[in-house]
């Protein structure tokens with residue numbers, strides 16, 4: 001009895017669980033998370049990663065990513081500023097401790113959009129997120145989505161497709177993800193994602209009322 005009360009109290013004090021969205025480049029993670037953040041304003045906060053890749057048209061420094069040089073990133077890693085970092089498609093990416101703390105300090109659900117290497121490294125920490133894999137319906141559809149997005153050179157596209165093949169295989173392994181969502185029909189994928197997160201969403205909404 002006391003243990004149950006204590007554990008409820010502790011989980012309320014600890015704040016909402018973060019959410020890790022992972023899956024192949026082009027599967028639809030950003031599309032889904034942007035929609036979630038728009039519908040549930042004041043509930044989610046995005047963990048703004050660092051990257052050495054160049055900004056895409058329309059992306060903003062400090063909002064989509066912190067765009068940094070390889071040297072600055074390596075220095076930050078050496079200083080212990082990052083929870084995890086990875087090399088993906090010829091660029092460095094990483095989640096800084098500050099980016100997660102900024103969101104958690106506001107008692108929001110922290111969303112991390114990270115690749116499979118990041119997932120494996122986050123599992124070694126005490127972050128305790130809900131792990132969601134967003135998968136495309138097929139390699140053919142993924143390739144079409146990536147090409148239509150017009151953000152990648154042919155070289156970058158091929159590297160991303162290669163990483164996607166590995167990601168799609170690994171996502172089938174039991175125990176890595178709490179849920180795997182196939183993003184075929186966007187409305188269906190979005191409503192499944194909301195169902196998965198509704199408990200945490202409600203917690204934050206209740207806390208915001210008081």
Ligand SMILES: Nc1ncnc2c1ncn2[C@@H]1O[C@H](COP(=O)(O)OP(=O)(O)OP(=O)(O)O)[C@@H](O)[C@H]1O
Pocket residue numbers: 023024025026027028029030031032145146148149183184185186187189
């Ligand atoms: N269900 C869907 N049906 C059709 N197109 C989609 C669907 N979901 C996303 N898209 C489109 O596919 C493209 C890739 O989506 P998005 O950029 O969200 O992927 P991502 O997983 O965030 O990729 P990355 O990891 O490279 O940032 C976008 O142009 C997006 O509009």
Ligand SMILES: Nc1nc2c(ncn2[C@@H]2O[C@H](COP(=O)(O)O)[C@@H](O)[C@H]2O)c(=O)[nH]1
Pocket residue numbers: 022023024025029049050053084085086088093094095113114115116117118119
């Ligand atoms: N391990 C990490 N992976 C990250 C991080 N931020 C983004 N990503 C992943 O990189 C790829 C490519 O992203 P893009 O914006 O260049 O298309 C994608 O799979 C992201 O999930 C991070 O901090 N750590």
